[in-house]
Amino acid sequence: MNLINRDTDYAIRALCFIAQHKKERLAVSDLVKALKIPQPFLRKILQKLNKNGLLISYKGQGGGFSLARIPRKILISHLIKIFQGSLRLNECFFKKQRCPETNDCSLKKRVDIIEKHVISELESISIASLMRKGRD
Amino acid sequence: MNLINRDTDYAIRALCFIAQHKKERLAVSDLVKALKIPQPFLRKILQKLNKNGLLISYKGQGGGFSLARIPRKILISHLIKIFQGSLRLNECFFKKQRCPETNDCSLKKRVDIIEKHVISELESISIASLMRKGRD
DNA sequence: GACAAATGATACTAAAGTGGTATCATTTGT
DNA sequence: ACAAATGATACCACTTTAGTATCATTTGTC
Numbered sequence: 571m572n573l574i575n576r577d578t579d580y581a582i583r584a585l586c587f588i589a590q591h592k593k594e595r596l597a598v599s600d601l602v603k604a605l606k607i608p609q610p611f612l613r614k615i616l617q618k619l620n621k622n623g624l625l626i627s628y629k630g631q632g633g634g635f636s637l638a639r640i641p642r643k644i645l646i647s648h649l650i651k652i653f654q655g656s657l658r659l660n661e662c663f664f665k666k667q668r669c670p671e672t673n674d675c676s677l678k679k680r681v682d683i684i685e686k687h688v689i690s691e692l693e694s695i696s697i698a699s700l701m702r703k704g705r706d
Numbered sequence: 707m708n709l710i711n712r713d714t715d716y717a718i719r720a721l722c723f724i725a726q727h728k729k730e731r732l733a734v735s736d737l738v739k740a741l742k743i744p745q746p747f748l749r750k751i752l753q754k755l756n757k758n759g760l761l762i763s764y765k766g767q768g769g770g771f772s773l774a775r776i777p778r779k780i781l782i783s784h785l786i787k788i789f790q791g792s793l794r795l796n797e798c799f800f801k802k803q804r805c806p807e808t809n810d811c812s813l814k815k816r817v818d819i820i821e822k823h824v825i826s827e828l829e830s831i832s833i834a835s836l837m838r839k840g841r842d
Numbered sequence: 843g844a845c846a847a848a849t850g851a852t853a854c855t856a857a858a859g860t861g862g863t864a865t866c867a868t869t870t871g872t
Numbered sequence: 873a874c875a876a877a878t879g880a881t882a883c884c885a886c887t888t889t890a891g892t893a894t895c896a897t898t899t900g901t902c
Contacts, residue, residue: 571707571709571790571791571792571793571794571795572794572795573707573795573817573820573821574813574817575888575889575890576889576890576891577889577890579813582813597847597848597849598848598849599847599848608890608891608892610891610892610893611890611891611892613849613850614891616849617849617850617851620849620850621850627848627849627850628848628849628898628899629848629849629850629897629898629899630847630848630849630897630898630899630900631845631846631847631848631898631899631900631901632847632848632899632900632901633847633848633849633898633899633900634848634849635849646813654707655707656707657707658707658708659707659708659709660708660709660710676835676836677710677715677718677782677831677836680827680831680836681709681710683827684709684823684824684827684828685709687820687823687824687827688820688823688824691816691819691820691823692820695813695816699812700812700813700816711859711860711861712860712861712862713860713861733876733877733878734877734878735876735877744861744862744863746862746863746864747861747862747863749878749879750862752878753878753879753880756878756879757879763877763878763879764869764870764877764878765868765869765870765877765878765879766868766869766870766871766876766877766878767869767870767871767872767874767875767876767877768870768871768872768876768877769869769870769871769876769877769878770877770878771878
């Protein structure tokens with residue numbers, strides 16, 4: 571079980587790398603060299619970031635990608651939603667059915683509390699905060 | 707993404723049900739009636755709970771299962787470990803490789819903190835605490 | 843205008859995980 | 873001896889994950 575999957579992880583690395591570079595347009599090939607992510611896979615990820623409004627793409631020769639917003643406004647929670655679907659940790663398997671006996675979803679209530687905490691923590695992590703050196 | 711999968715969920719229900727019953731031996735067929743879990747699947751789950759020391763099994767006619775320890779000592783975190791493997795939310799995909807640039811796993815550090823919180827919360831949930839009525 | 847360098851779109855694939863089913867062996871109370 | 877129970881194991885369909893492959897389109901440069 572992983573909170574962050576490979577797509578999301580690659581997306582974070584790519585966004586950090588783009589954010590750190592003065593050049594405001596980077597081609598996939600530039601990123602591949604630095605990040606060691608298979609090129610076709612990284613392309614797919616960047617295309618998705620573009621579709622979701624986190625990157626701007628430039629087609630044709632000399633094209634590439636640049637950030638569509640400042641790093642502080644790019645949140646890990648958003649990336650997880652894009653690449654892993656919702657952030658829910660607690661979809662009930664028995665939506666209609668009442669859980670038998672007294673165990674009627676006191677479990678769900680407890681896990682909901684955990685979920686809320688995790689979500690709020692993930693919403694506090696931005697690309698900017700991951701870039702700041704010296705930050706713990 | 708779900709913190710608790712179906713195996714674990716069924717295990718929790720089964721354990722709660724057994725714990726609530728005065729009869730200290732319950733056969734799979736008794737549980738199936740009450741919990742509406744497919745019998746062969748539930749059997750597999752109970753066998754695993756037996757192997758992991760949470761249930762005691764009695765073979766032969768009149769056999770069944772009983773709790774191997776008091777409900778307060780059966781923790782959700784333990785069940786997750788049994789049915790879903792480790793509780794880690796944060797296995798690094800790049801164990802040896804250093805993450806490129808300055809982004810060297812400040813992400814991991816942040817997620818580790820979240821993980822610790824989730825684990826400690828799950829360790830605080832026991833079968834006993836799920837059975838107590840009125841507990842929110 | 844031709845060409846090459848870039849992204850866009852889409853379809854495919856292999857491996858692992860999830861949620862089961864099926865079968866036969868063994869134990870044990872009556 | 874028999875039936876009712878668990879033990880062990882193998883199988884299966886479906887979904888998700890982590891990619892690969894291919895062709896179409898755009899655009900700067902010569």
